[in-house]
Amino acid sequence: MLVSRFPETRIKVQKSQISFYNRHLYACVSFLRVKKKAELPESYFVLTQGLAESLNSDRVAVKTEPYQGRWITHFVISKPSDLDEELFDWITQAYDFAQLK
Numbered sequence: 001m002l003v004s005r006f007p008e009t010r011i012k013v014q015k016s017q018i019s020f021y022n023r024h025l026y027a028c029v030s031f032l033r034v035k036k037k038a039e040l041p042e043s044y045f046v047l048t049q050g051l052a053e054s055l056n057s058d059r060v061a062v063k064t065e066p067y068q069g070r071w072i073t074h075f076v077i078s079k080p081s082d083l084d085e086e087l088f089d090w091i092t093q094a095y096d097f098a099q100l101k
Contacts, residue, residue, distance in 0.1 A: 001083065002027070006095055026050065026098035027091055034061045034074045041078035047087075048074050049094035059087070 002020055003009050012019040017030035027049040034046055046061070051071045054063060059082075062074045073090075077083065 001088070002091065005088065005092075022095060022099045024098040024101050026094045029077075032074070034076065040076065044076050044078040046074050047077055047091075048072060049091060050097060051090070051094055052097045055090065 003011070006020075006022065008022060010021040012021065017028045017032075019025055019028040027047060029045050029047055031044075032046045032048070033040065049072075051073055052069060054065070054071050055073050059075055060073055061076045064072050066072060075082075075087065
């Protein structure tokens with residue numbers, strides 16, 4: 001889905017994550033444990049992206065601001081319906097943010 005929306009995306013597959021780049025990294029998927037094991041679904045992956053602003057949503061598992069004006073935001077994805085338009089709007093924001101850096 002990402003590549004169909006952003007055809008110029010470069011993908012880098014590594015041992016622990018799959019990274020998606022335009023000029024810079026804008027998203028990655030991994031099996032990072034972002035919550036306590038008991039709070040995570042049995043099957044999931046984590047979508048991580050960089051945003052210019054803090055995202056206020058119940059869907060955010062964890063967010064940090066490693067430096068001013070850059071928010072690393074983690075989402076736990078456990079079912080196909082999690083990959084909805086709201087999520088892709090946030091991915092578009094991350095894509096645009098990375099493109100302008």
